[in-house]
Amino acid sequence: MDSLGLYVLAAAVLFGVGVYGLIVSEHLMRKLFAINIMGNAIFILLVAASGPVEGAPDPVPQALVLTGIVIAVSATAFALALMVRLYQETGQATLSSRDEGDDG
Amino acid sequence: MTAEALALIVFLPLLAACAAVAFPGRWLGWIVRIGLLPLPVLMLAPTLAVLDQNVIHLALAGHASPLGIEWRLDPLSLLMLWLNVGITVLISLHAGVSFRPDSDRGQRFWPLWLILFASMNALVLSADLFNLYVTLELVTLAAIGLIAVESKPAALRAGMRYLLLALMASLLYLLGVGLIYGQTGTLDLYLIAEQIEPGWLPVTAMALMIVGLLIKSAVFPLHAWLPAAHGNAPGPVSAILSAMVVKVSIYMIWRLWFWGAAGWDLATAANLMGLLGAAAIVYGSLAALVQDRLKMIVAYSTVAQLGYLMLLFPLASTLAFQAASYHLLSHGLAKAAMFLAAANILSSVGTDRLQRLAGVDQRRPLDVFALALGGVSILGLPPSGGFVAKWLFLEAAWHQQAWGWLVLVAAGGLLAAAYLFRVLGVICLHPRKRLNRRQHREIPNLASVAALILAVSAIAAGFFSAPVLSLISAGLPPGVTP
Amino acid sequence: MIGFLLDGLIAAGLVGLAYQAVTSRSLFRGIIHFVVFGLTMALAWARVGAPDLAMAEAAIGAGLTGALMLVAYRRLVEDRRDAPVDPGPAKSRLALPIAIGSGLLVGVIGLSALFSDVEPGQAGQAVLADLQQVDLGNPITGVLLLYRGIDTLLEVAVLLTAFLAARALAGSESGTGSPTTQGPETPMVGALLAVVIPLTVLVSVHLLRAGSYEPGGAFQAGAVLAGAGVLLILSGRIAAAETAGLLVRMGLLAGLVSFILIGLTPLLHGGPLLALPGLWAVYFIETAMMVSIAITLVLLFAGGGGLKRGKHG
């Protein structure tokens, strides 16, 4: 097994950790950690799944991951803003309470 | 001509969104008009081109796939494009009143609205799996921004739940894309279709992508986020969410399934998808029956109606394609009308709790009329567009002697009738007028007119089905025989 | 062998840090672990031969995401001191089996993808072949701007949308104040700024220029430039404002607008959409994107609609 295989294994564990964190965490920011960790695991797989081109790593998956990183930070930034606003409105940074029938 | 028109269809609203950010204030109204109103005219060139050549390829930056990204316009994507342009422009009439461009709310609303519009156009055109991921993220972020634009706690919470699920769904989709690239070395859907063999890795990749998209399109049992998000968003936003946003991810599933995995034997999986659809129809309708808020009823009705789009997978014939595509169209129009009407009633009466809406038909006759017309199309009564769609579904099931699906479509209509007549019954058939006059707030007529135009179009779609149906049958996927 | 040990250490570190981030007792500690996780991730990218990603992950994934998380945490703490910030983890009997199951699934998928005999990617080969004719040394920049330009264009739109959506949320109430540090008057901060700000600008320009022939590019450079803006906010030199001034708005939109307009120009003389008319266009768009990315990230950090001179400006 080469180094890339090691990172693929790590990615699998990271994905599991992310899923665990997503289920267990109440706090929204922890859920965001978890999703970002899962995202990183998938980025590793994205690069690992494609073979090398002319001896060097394939540039296309790398460009895709670069795009993915920027999208991840955009989504995270918006999610954080949403979380802060939710906290200001309700005093909670969780999704635990269920009052969806509220017509405000 | 076509290339220029398609470029403007995507980039004009996007530029308008930029202009709306750059020049807030009095110019906003005109910027929005310039970004939206030329679009129906611009659609003419691609429409003529598709009628003439059936499929149009456009290699972006002059690089054909696999090197570059291609846009591909065929009858199905043309239909989606028309639907998006038409519905967005009509809902914008309503939004022009409920989010006035010269108000503070309007300045927060319109840039996101224009971006959502542009991104759905870009999504429908794209034939590249990763580009689809980027456009889908753009659609999701803009949509959630719009849900939360009024910052009500319920909407914020619904938006947050939607966002977390959507992010997870995107990751599953992205993993699938990565595996597909590893296997085929390309990201273009049509090149993939030529190269991919149904080994276990490609099948897993497809499954991951489809599960991700099923979450995004809120198909039962992954629908949990939808009713809260659609029911608590501002009126125009609920309308576009139900009419278009959930549909574009179902459209992507169709593309992957029928075009990407064209040669695969998917009979078992197709039946599974059909069963999900059946469960959605039954569960969504029953849940709509017990809701006590008008907008939540309409939202659960969306969960149910999305189920019909899943019936395409097991039936998979020309008739089924026509049925599903027409259902997409008529449900989009009808549901947008119903959400706008419900939003008008909500902002006029101050609540949309059903037991307090008795007698609202006298205060807001146009809105109740629009609601009823939309309902007629949803439950598939002739001569509406919904009737054409359901009739075609029945016919498709009949021809394949798929009696189970036949019974389901018929029963779905009855269930829809149950929850819609409950609504209309409470509103119109009441022993005494309980609506308090003082609570009644005037809202501009244009808001009701927009709802009515959409509702009338949903009915009118029943009369003008022939050209659309023949267009759809000209653009069938490779495996489907007429 | 020793390389393998090195990778094993990095991989183990990644897993440990990730676990700490999602389960640590305090949220603040979780953020630190998350940031360090991102930095370790950058090391991992460096090891698998992806320096572009190492840079992007360090600057965007760890640095700026971490800064955004810290400032969000701070708003949570400041806003309501009475309400509990962190309710702690929930008990779930299903969590562990589901997590192990999905981890196993991803592991099996990943390893079989790695060890299935994959052909070199057609797209990647086409990129390298076509780049021979263009004087652009970094294939990733080529993919991002020349071949998959619309991805990059829409990606810039995603970033703008995130800002617009976050701005639409920010009410007129409290919580929109800029996160200044406590002691901006201390001479050390001034000295730090005097050294770091010009250096940051220098490094970002260097990374931008490097992007055309070696790893680097608009996103990495923009993130570093945003770092300078974050420093200015933290030291109270600039602060969040209700609305953006003309200059900020222009900077915010420069990348997207110039990309669209330059992308549309070929249509005027019958060329294909988004075909950039030359390498100058690549450099121009990259510069504009760098500015836009930096300003968008700074605005997201400041938590307002615009920027103004701060208390200590």
Added chain:
Amino acid sequence: MVDLALPGIALFLLLNLLAGMLRVYRGPTLADRMLAALLFSTTTVAVLLILAEWMEQPALRNVALLFVMLASIISLAFVGLPGREDLEDGEQ
């Protein structure tokens, strides 16, 4: 021997990092964690520079440069957190 020296040093530095992480984990005060995190960034810079030599990837020097810039920003962001003492009390 020389080709073992560089990765050996990198490995040693990484082990150092691990020890540093123990400090981040154990605390007990915020200052300990802060210093450990700073140690982390400086050590990572060293690791990256060594990797740049060993893997013959000069681009990694740019990554190291970027780390240096980030370290100063992150440290100021940490210092800027208000009322951190009572936070720490509340959460321990």
